[in-house]
Structures are given as C-alpha cells and as structure tokens.
Amino acid sequence: PEQPGRRSRRAPSPTANKKMAPYPPAMAMTTNSPRSPPPPLSSGTPHQHHHHHHTPPAGGGAVNVSTTSHTHTHDPTNFVPNDVAPWDAHDARTQLRAAVITCAKHGLKLASKWAAEQLVGLPPPPPPPSVSSKGQQRSRHQKSDSYDNSMSNDCLGDDTPPRQRHVEGGDCRKEPEEEEGEYGEDYDLCLYAKSLLDLGEYERAAHCLSEREGDWDGLSCYGVFIRAYALYLAGERRKEEEIVELRQPLERSSITNKNLGKLSQELLSQYKQKKLSSFGLYIFGVVLKNLQKQQQQYASPPHTPQSILIQSILSYPYNWSAWLDLSELCVENPSIHSEVERLLQPLSHHWMYYFFLIQIFIEQQQNDQAILLIQRLATPSLFPNSTSLKATTAVAHYNLRDFDTAQSHFSQLVAADPHRLEQMDIYSNILYVQESKPELSHLAHSAVRIDKYRPETCCVVGNYYSLKGQHEKAVQYFQRALKLDREYLSAWTLMGHEFVEMKNTAAAIEAYRRAVDINPRDYRAWYGLGQTYEILNMLLYALFYYRKATSLRPYDARMWCAVGGCFLGLERREDAKRSFERAVSNRDREGIATMKLAALYREEGDEEKAARCYKRHLDLKLGQQLQTTSSSSVAFMTLEGKDQGAAGMDSIMNLVQVDAPEAEALLYLAFYHRDNGNYETSAKCCSRLLEYPGPEKEEAKALLREIRSRMDREEGNRSASSRYDPRVSDMGTDAGDLSFQFSP
Secondary structure, rough: OOOOOOOOOOOOOOOOOOOOOOOOOOOOOOOOOOOOOOOOOOOOOOOOOOOOOOOOOOOOOOOOOOOOOOOOOOOHHOOOOOOOOOHHHHHHHHHHHHHHHHHHHHHOHHHHHHEEEEEOOOOOOOOOOOHHHHHHHHHHOOOOOHHHHHHHHOOOOOOOOOEEEEEEEOOEEEOOOHHHOOOOOOOOHHHHHHHHHHHOHHHHHHHHHOOOOOOOOOOOOHHHHHHHHHHHHHHHHHHHHHHHHOHHHHHHHHOOOOOHHHHHHHHHHHHOOOOOOOHHHHHHHHHHHHHHHHHOOOOOOEEEEEEEHHHHHOOOOOOHHHHHHHHHHHEEEEEHHHHHHHHOOHHHHHHEEEEEEHHHHHHHOOOHHHHHHHHHHOOOOOOOOOHHHHEEEEEHHHHHHHHHHHHHHHHHHHHHHOOOOOOOHHHHHHHHOOHHHHHHHHHHHHHHHHOOOHHHHHHHHHHHHHOOOOOOHHHHHHHHHHHHHHOOOOHHHHHHHHHOOOOOOHHHHHHHHHHHHHHHOHHHHHHHHHHHEEEOOOOOHHHHHHHHHHHHHOOOOOHHHHHHHHHHHHHHHHHHHHHHHHHHHOOOOOOOOHHHHHHHHHHHHOOOHHHHHHHHHHHHHHHHHHHHHHHHHHHHHHOOOOOOOOHHHHHHOOOOOOHHHHHHHHHHHHHHHHHHHOOHHHHHHHHOOOOOOOHHHHHHHHHHHHHHHHHHHHHHHHHHHHOOOOOOOOOOOOHHHHHHOOOO
C-alpha cells in the first residue's frame, strides 16, 4: 500500500501536506480596489476540530460519503492579483529594517531572521536623490501612513518606565519627547540580562533583573519582557531535560513547564497595571497558549491567548513570531476564526496579514488560495525576490501533488540560495517520489557539507538511503534527526514508513503515534497507522485511523481508496462502493478506485457500469500519458462523462500504454462489445492485447478468431439474403454502423 507523506514505489504519494482546511471554500477576493481585502478567516460553518484518540471503537460504523459534499465552490479567478501594487515598497523597507533590529533586541531570532529575509526580497531601492530633490523626497516620505510610522517606533525606546501612556490592548508607549530622552535606570541591567539570555543562561538573566524573586517593581517594559522571556525559556529547557531522562511515553507527556503558572499570574498583574509593551503582550500570549495546551482546555475570555496575541500584533504587526503562534491557535481551534478575523480587522489590508493567511492556508491544505495570495505579494513592486515566498510556493505545489512544478521551484530556490536548509527535507521527498537518485545524492552531499547536524540534513540523507533500499541506515539518520529535535514531525513519520518497509509493525505504530502526539492534524501519521493495522489484518482499527485521515484530508482520493479497501475486507460492499465513488469524484489519479468499482460491478452482474468504469480507467491513463508527452493534448481526454464514441476508442487503442490493469480493462471491454454486437471495436481491443505479454494475450487471440468467424458468418448471411430480397442494397452495410457509441 501507498505511504502518504513522502512516497510510494508505484505511485506518487500524498505530501507533507499536513492538514485539511477548516476554512470554508467560498473565499472571494474582490479586485476592483488596489487595496482589496484578503479572503476571510471564517465564512459559513467551519469544519469541526477533530481530537485524536488512539483507541478505535469496537465497530467500524458506516461512513457517509454520499450525502456530505466537500466540493469547492469558490472561483479562483477572484484571487487574481491586481496590476497596481496595493502596498508601498519604501514603507515596507522602512518597517522591516526597524523590525530586524527590534526583534533581535528582544531575543526573537526567528522573527528577526524572517524580517531580514523579506527585507532582501524587496525590489532594489531607487538610487539616492540629488541634493536639490532631497528636501522634496523627505517631505513626501514624512507623509506616509501615521499608523506604520507609530509602529516602527514602538519598543525601540521602551526602556524607561516614566510617563507611559496605555493604549488599547495593554501596550505601553512613550511620548515622543520621552523616546528622545535618556534611557531608563535599568537599561544597563537589561543589556546585561540580554547578553546572558543570548548565552543561554536564562535563570541568571531573570535573577539579575530582580534581587528578590518575583519582584517586578521598577522594571521598564523592556526589563519586564526580558525577565519573563528568560523564565519561560528556563522552564522549557528544564522540561526537555526531564523528558530526556524518561523512557515511557506517558511519563514524558506528564512533564510540563513549571514556570508557566507563576509567569501567567505575574504577567497578568503587569497587564492590569498597563506595563506590558507589545513584546510583553507577546510573551504573555505565549504563556497562556502553552498553559491552555497543558491543561487541555480552552481559556475563558477576556484573557485568552488569541486575544492577547492579537493585542500584541495590533500594537506591533512586524513580530512574525506572534503571527505564527496565532496561526497555531487558529489551526488547533477553528471556533476562534470569527473572533480572530474581527479583532484583526484594522490590519486586514496590511501585507503582514497576507503572510499570516498564507501560513494558515498552507497549514490547512488550502494550497490554491495560498498560491494566489503569494502572487499578490510576490509582485515586481513588493516582494519579487523573497526566498520564503518561493519556498512556500514550492511547498504548496508539493501539497497539490504537482511534483514537477514543485521540483522546478525548489531547483530555482537552491540556485538562488545554495546554502539554505529550510524545507530541503520536503525537496528530498519530491526527489524520492520522482526517483531522482542523482539529484537526491547531490542534495544529500550538499546538506552534509553545509551542516551535518541539522534535522533537515538527517532527513535528506535518510531519504537518500531509503531510495537505495538501505532501510536500516535510513532509520539511523531519522533517529539522529530526532535526537537533534525530539518534535521533528517529518522524522517520526518517515521513520514509521521505514519500519513498515522492514515489516516492523510495532515500531511503526510507535513512530506514527509519536507523530500524532506532536501534531494531531497530521493526516500522514493517521494514514500510516491505518496502513500498519491493515497489514496486521486488524481492519476495524485500520478503518478507524483511515477515517481520521479522510476527516483531515477529504479531497484526497487515496484516503477514500484506503477506506473502501477496509470496507471490502469487512464485506460491507455498499460502503465500499460509496467510498470508491467518492475517490473517483476527487480525481483518483492512480485509477485504483475505478478498477475496484469495475470489479464490484462485475461481481454484481452490472455489465454496463463495469464497462463504463473500465473505459473511464483507460481514459484516465491515456490522459496522464498525454500530459507527460504533449501538453497540447491534455484536454483531449476528459473524465466528465462526455461521449467520445469511436474516436475515443481509436485513440485508446493506438496510444494507451498497456499494463496489467489496462489489459484487464481491454479484455473486459472486448467481451462487452462482442456481446453487444460491436465486433469492430471488440476486435480493436483484442488487437491491442496481442502486444501484451500476459495471459490476456491468448484470450484475446481466441476471442479475435471468434469475432472474425462471427463477422464472416453474418456477412455470408447478408449476402445470401440479398439474392432473394430485392429491397436490400447491393452496397451492403457500412461497417461504421456497427460501432457501439459508448459513453464513459
């Protein structure tokens, strides 16, 4: 069976394509305004959030695949970017330059790096103006949006506690004259604490900002953030150290960050005193988010993690880390979408909000929408050279299983940034699926040369050895990746695939379960669990996990094929047929569902439906073949049930490549057309099988002799009858009249 997430030996597999979207499909973006809004976060009824459980029910239960529709209704053309750039690159450059410095000052390395990456992705700045025009240029730029100007100054000089004014959301900003004044009394101490924070001495950094434990009085906004951030990181490190010392999964899951409770109370006190800056609000939101996850229940208003994070974002929208944490909350809890959309309304036209939506869409498998929003940002006037947008585009195409396009984008990305390791594990998955051994070998050697001890490097090398069939060595590298990052999701899933290849089902189940513990919305791990239990012939368990995968990825035909296979094993034929029909409606590219349906209809004696399924399978294979040979011929074959008649059969006979499934389909169609008197089409099917070196070849020969005998006998009968019946034309019957017009 196929292994989603990376590969299949016989057919391309699903992607690292992680989750399905809770967002509704109808997300239209009007384009009549240069600042047209992005698609909404919530519209209509979102999909329900599925909590994972490892123990399946006693019974499989019928799956309702006929009454629930998951068809997209949006018009992708509504997302087409405008010709006029909606944003000013000069303002974006100004804000990103400030964000790089500000985020680095607060120890947020990821956010600082992201801002710098977008900064170099902007078009080259214009040449400096002449002396005579400098005054005019300065006055023009001073008229830029006042909101963005206020954002760029936030937290750059928030080190003095006096004369702070509280704005909505609990942010503290200084008056303009204060920003130009002296630093706060604790600024030197904050610099010392920040240096300790950079060196990983978290508890020491927190202690130096307060002589008495728990004493926050007298600290500036910057000092409050540094102390809270240091305590949070100290608790996280201690948690990791305790987890490493334990071996039982249940014991590991019980270990928590012991500083969260104290931090939440102290930061809440600072929040009520209006002493939290935008970055203080950010760390407060992170603490609440982790507490919510630790307690496994959603916080009650008004101090919810999403509301605090949104206050931080509204105060300073260039902290990418805050956007990422908010996106995780949206993915985990779809019920907050309307609240998030409402609170972020002031930023609905901001380009940072578009980056946030792209992140959400990629996480939720709304890849088409993500690509269209990327096109809006990657215009020549805004972010034409952003490597992160290029990488996201490649990942989106990979999720859509457009491996050729994804490989092309990754190749361009590697050429532009040859020392990049982010997303290179996904690139190695594509090369694995494409069976590109030379390219994968080159990528593995390059990754080892850049940084041997990175989780991405270990996954690339593991894929390389897996493609060579050295599964034990591949497992070693995936385990090395997990030693470097215990929650590296791809390594757990890929290691589960390797254990399946090695027939070690117990280890595979453990790896997949660790993956779903890290990310309950990873459909690949759920599918892997179903596949493993199917190998063990525990079909009810397999069905339970396969249905988990379909709930996360309902538009993937392979998920429905797996569900249908379990129903067949359980002798639930009607449920199996509905599952396979659902797979066909979702573009079953491998043709598995059409062949299964054809076999079911044959067993039931429904020859017409069986023949239609076989014909549809041949149409599908010919369409895939034409896609790889001539793009201009792709539209020749369609799967919408159009009547192609004899011309379609002629093309199939002449062009389709015959393998075992196609030979079965051709032989059945030959008998079907013979029984319906369409001898010419039946003979063509048999003639095509004469080149196939299988048992179908001998059956085709015998059938072809029978067809010719029948045609000669009928021709003789017509000739004899024409001697005595003067109404019969001497011209006989046109052979074309014998063609059976078959509608797929």
